[in-house]
Amino acid sequence: MEHPFHFNCHRCGNCCRVGHGHVWIDAQDVDAMAEEKQMTSAAFLQRFVYGKDGRLALREEPNGACALLDSDNSCSIYECRPQQCSDFPYWPQLAVTGDALDMASAYCPGIQRFPSVELAQVVLPQVAELVAKYGAHAAVDDDAAQQGERWGTSLEIDLFLSSGVELCNVVWPHSQQLRSDLEEIAASSGYPYSVSPWARLLSDRKSGWHELGGVPKI
Template sequence: MGKEKGEEVLKLWYNSGLRFHCTSCGKCCTGAPGFVWLEDADIKKLSCHLSLSEEEFLHKYTRKVGEKITLLEDRKTYDCIFLQGKQCSVYEARPQQCRAFPFWLSNLKKKTDWLQAKQMCEGIDHADAPLIPLSEILKKLHLDE
C-alpha cells in the first residue's frame, strides 16, 4: 500500500473495526423499494445455481433500469423475488451486493450513515456481534454508488 493510500485508510472513522452479526431477520431483503444490482459474475452464478440459461434467468428474475440489471421485487411488499419467508432461497449464490451488506460505501461514508443503517439492520452493533476488523471491512466494501 502506498503512502497516500495508507494515510487515507488511517482517516477512516471505522479504523478500529465495526460490530456486526447477521441475525437472518431478512429485513434487508424487503420493506422498501430498492435495487439488487447484478454484475456479470452474479448472473452467471445465479443462472448456474438455478439450472437456467442466462437468458432464461434474466427474463424470469430481473429487469433493466437504464443500462443496469436488477432483481425483481414484489410490487406491494417489496420482497426480493428470492425471499422466502425470512430466508434467501438462493443464499449460496446470492449476489455480491447482498454478500457485502451492510458494508456498503453508502453506509460507511460517515458514522451517521452507519447509525442510520442500524435502524433497519438489527445485526449492526448486535449484542452477539464480533468486531469486524478494518482489513475485513475493506475486503467486503461494496462500492454501490
C-alpha cells in the same frame, strides 16, 4: 471498528425486504445465478431481472422483498448472491455516520452502534434512575414470559454491562412507559438505540464494547 458499528447477522432477512433501493447484478453472474435456481439464463432474466439506467437489477415482489428471498428468510441464490448483498453492511456509504447508516441500522438488528464514553457516562445514570423508578413495579412481563423471550434495549443492556444493575421485567403498562422513556432519552441525547431479544442484544453489545476497549464504568 473500521465501520462505526459492531455487526453480527441475526438472519432476519430484513435487508432483503427493505431499504436497499436497487440490487444491482453483473451480467457475467447471471449464468451462475440461473444455474443455482436450476433455470435457463433466459428464464432467469425474464423472471428475476430488469434493466435500469443501462444496468441490471433484481426484481422485487409487490411487497418490496427481493424476488429471490425464500420464505425462511434465506437467499435462494446464496452461494452466488450479488456482491452488493454479500458486502452488506460493509458498504462505503455506511462507513460514516449519517442518514444512510441511520436507515440501515433501523432495519438491520445486526448493526450495533455505540456512544462515546462521555455520552455513556452522562446517559447511563439516567437509565439507572429509571431502574429505580420502575423497579418498584417489577413483576413478570406476560408477553416476554409467554414467548419465552425477554426483549431489551441498548440503553438497558449498556447499564447492565457497565454497572451490573439490571432492570427487572416490568409489567404492562409500566413496560410501555419505560420503553417510551428510554426512547426519549436516546432521541434527546443521541445515544444509539436498538431493541432485540435480551440475550442476543447482550451478546452483541458485549462484543462491540470489547472491540472498543471495554464498557465505560459509571
